[in-house]
Amino acid sequence: MSIEEKQKPQRNDRVTIRTVATHAGVSVAAVSKVMRNAYGVSDALRARVTDAIETLAYRPSRAARGLRGRSFTIGVLLIDIRNPFLPEVIAGVNEVLGPSHYQAMIGVSDARVQLETSLIESMIDYKMDGLILVAPRLPSEILATFAVQIPIVAVGYHDASATAFDTVNAEDQRGAEIAVEALLACGYRDIEMLSLGERQGHAVSVVRQREIGFRRAMQRGGLGSSPTISKIPIASPKREEVMRKFLSRKDRPRAVFCWSDLDAITLLSLAMEMGVRVPEDLAVIGYDNSSTAALGLVNLASIDQSGRELGQVATRALISRIEGRTASEHIFQIPSLVSRNSLTRFGNSTDR
Amino acid sequence: MSIEEKQKPQRNDRVTIRTVATHAGVSVAAVSKVMRNAYGVSDALRARVTDAIETLAYRPSRAARGLRGRSFTIGVLLIDIRNPFLPEVIAGVNEVLGPSHYQAMIGVSDARVQLETSLIESMIDYKMDGLILVAPRLPSEILATFAVQIPIVAVGYHDASATAFDTVNAEDQRGAEIAVEALLACGYRDIEMLSLGERQGHAVSVVRQREIGFRRAMQRGGLGSSPTISKIPIASPKREEVMRKFLSRKDRPRAVFCWSDLDAITLLSLAMEMGVRVPEDLAVIGYDNSSTAALGLVNLASIDQSGRELGQVATRALISRIEGRTASEHIFQIPSLVSRNSLTRFGNSTDR
DNA sequence: CGACGAATGTAGAACGTTCTCCATATAACG
DNA sequence: CGTTATATGGAGAACGTTCTACATTCGTCG
DSSP: OOSOOOOSOOOOOOOOHHHHHHHHTSOHHHHHHHHTTOSSOOHHHHHHHHHHHHHHTOOOOHHHHHHHSOOOEEEEEESOSSSTHHHHHHHHHHHHHTTSSOEEEEEEOTTOHHHHHHHHHHHHHTTOSEEEEESOOSOHHHHHHHHTTSOEEEESBOOTTOSSSEEEEEOHHHHHHHHHHHHHHTTOOOEEEEEEEOTTOOTTBHHHHHHHHHHHHHHHTTSOSSOOEEEEETTOTTHHHHHHHHHHOTTOOSEEEESOHHHHHHHHHHHHHHTOOTTTTOEEEEESOOHHHHSTTTOOEEEEOOHHHHHHHHHHHHHHHHTTOOSOOEEEEOOEEEOOTTTSTTOTTSOO | OOSOOOOSOOOOOOOOHHHHHHHHTSOHHHHHHHHTTOSSOOHHHHHHHHHHHHHHTOOOOHHHHHHHSOOOEEEEEESOSSSTHHHHHHHHHHHHHTTSSOEEEEEEOTTOHHHHHHHHHHHHHTTOSEEEEESOOSOHHHHHHHHTTSOEEEESBOOTTOSSSEEEEEOHHHHHHHHHHHHHHTTOOOEEEEEEEOTTOOTTBHHHHHHHHHHHHHHHTTSOSSOOEEEEETTOTTHHHHHHHHHHOTTOOSEEEESOHHHHHHHHHHHHHHTOOTTTTOEEEEESOOHHHHSTTTOOEEEEOOHHHHHHHHHHHHHHHHTTOOSOOEEEEOOEEEOOTTTSTTOTTSOO
């Protein structure tokens, strides 16, 4: 007590590569070699090191790895976490990543350009190995500057001319066309689109693409060169109000194609409350084929773009790029219609 | 061309703390001091450094930071990304984190203990500053061992005796009681609970807590000491089948309390398809008050536990722990009933 | 038997921070 | 004017990896 007999003060001994090396009686470099299974390692050495790693339950520090080489982490950026379409994409990413030694870390930008930028920068600063950006808001030039620092795959971002990064998309123009064609086939002629009023809508966004497809299909169907597209404000308390107004319009159209299930379902709900019968008074087709749309209660016809598949494809593309590919790839999936009661009573023709 | 006149080969000059130091004509240590606003920095020095940082658009490397000190990142672990309750929690976290210099990185464990462990370890290996675990599956002892390595706040994890980490919960027992009380108040006596059959249900899980509350309230209401609790299998294709069977039972109860809106909404949907009228034949109360429950089409009475608030509170707790608090805190929120048509026709009495 | 190449292992310099000492300059005080 | 306290800035050692460049040992072949 009187004499300070300090033990070496309780250091929370982290097992590092050095611990492993000592334990196995080899050099640090040797351990590193085994871990990276690099050239020039004998079976004996490998066995000893592997044993040591096992017994010590050694885990390499991601931070240190990032500082020097790869971190075996890929970053995923989501605009929004509330839209049920996005979780599907994540599920797809995780499925592909699962068996590999990569792991996903997710950032949520809440559709704010500022936050989006800083999250991407953070991911770069973490020395992540690659990025999957889902429906990013940043312009293509900016993405390109990021892409020289880190492999990037953009999902839901229509810029097939990009050379610096890859893109993975469902053909949103085609999806919208399919919707219009389905409505036409049911005999509806008086069709409008309910779209999203983005702050700074850029042509690459899925929403704008769907608008383009809508216009083209309407034109092709002989319904005028500039069909009506109403916009629902983004992230505003007035969203419902806008939809109510739409529903109570005297010249309300006979059918509507909505940019996303997210809003289409609300629309259906409001329609019910206001006594607008679906599909008798108003036919509705949504987009995304979310699980809620499939509920018997909701029964919303929708354009299906498998988020899971998009996630899977994007992840494979990213990995191949991480592993050396430099030429950019632009991959497309074909969406399809899932017919349900909101299109035509007892319309489960192509449901799956 | 003939003579190899190599420039210094195109090094992708990252702006490091050293670049800043040189540019400002000071030492590396000085820059670091300014960044951490540590003691012993004159206004003049600070100004010069700040300027340099600005002009060079310097961003410190998170990887390097993690290696030595703090990384200003907190990790969030979600069991599942499809349950719409979880995104709410994330939203709450982001709201609190927004103005601070911290950032959130999210991992998704898909309810697999294996993956959960490895994600937590990764986050530790990244030297993140703290972790928010939402409804983790790991037992308390294991969490405790992690908690000595990194500050942890568990959300939706009932272990108020934990000393190594904090917990933030809605009082799930109370929530279940409220549900039962509401059903009793409507005159229903024949009540069952639809719960979740977890692989290895541990008492700390919100689901088990709700079961406890359910039993107590039923008992208190004089409805026997062991009321019926049916279980829906987790992550199984048979989930719908089980619900269908429940709905077609001859001795089907008059009212049901369902562990989560996620399943309650499916139940409502199946009921409609099978011609079981809600609430005339079957009253239903869900849990979470998800946005889908609020839809006019669905109109599901539900116990509200604000995921956003839980996220906010958890984040504040985590930050205070990061900043030095060592005594553990266990915070509770009080849930409340949101009455809707599934409980009693035109039942919007306490809706808000 | 000497030389050479292949195979195997190691030393040690990065990577970009943080942070603990020190060194110096300036102020305060008797 | 000498001494001591206080403010300010810098040197340099970590942190835990990766990876290049080298050293050593063998086998093989002329």
